[in-house]
Amino acid sequence: MNHINPLSKQKKITNIILCILFIIFAILQLNDPDGILWFAIYFIVAIICIYNNxxxxxxxxxxxxxxxxxxxxxxxxxxxxDYLKTENKEEIFGEMVYEKPYLEGTREFIGLLIAAFGVIYQLKIRKN
Structure with missing residues (x-):
């Protein structure tokens, strides 16, 4: 019996794009003090996206x-x-400031949500 993954071409292309994005996210983490952890998180999500194809x-x-x-x-x-309560919202795009741990915490929170949504998409497109 031939085991062909029933994902449509569009879903496979979306997964390739997600995989590339999460690999980029993973590589960008390598300059952080806890970069290995974040690299692993994003890289695992990238693998999930491509493997599901x-x-x-x-x-x-x-x-x-x-x-x-x-x-x-x-x-x-x-x-x-804490970040939402601040007035200077564009700080999130700047460098890490140790006196403002909410900046890095917010980036990590958003990154984890993005990663979770990447996996939720895999669950959504899954057959059976």
Whole structure:
């Protein structure tokens, strides 16, 4: 029996784009003090996106990955709220300022949400 992944061409192209984006995110993390952790997070999501083009990923694995990403995001939520209370919102695009931990925490919170949505997309397009 021929085991062909039933994903449409459009979904496969979307997964290729997501994989490339998450690899770029992973590489950009390497200059951070905790870069290995963030590289691993984004790289794993990139692998999930591309692997799903060839073979369906078990639903339980996707759900657990989403839960782990969102649980880790919760640890950064209070810093995100602190950022929302600031007046100078464009600081998020600047360099890390150690006196303002909410900047890095907000970046990490948003990054984890983006990663979770990448995996949620894999769950959404999954057949069965």
């Amino acid at each position: 060839f073979k369906p990923i078990p639903r339980l694995f996707l759900v657990v990955t989403i839960v782990v990403l969102l649980a880790y995001a919760i640890f950064h939520f209070s810093l995100f709220i």
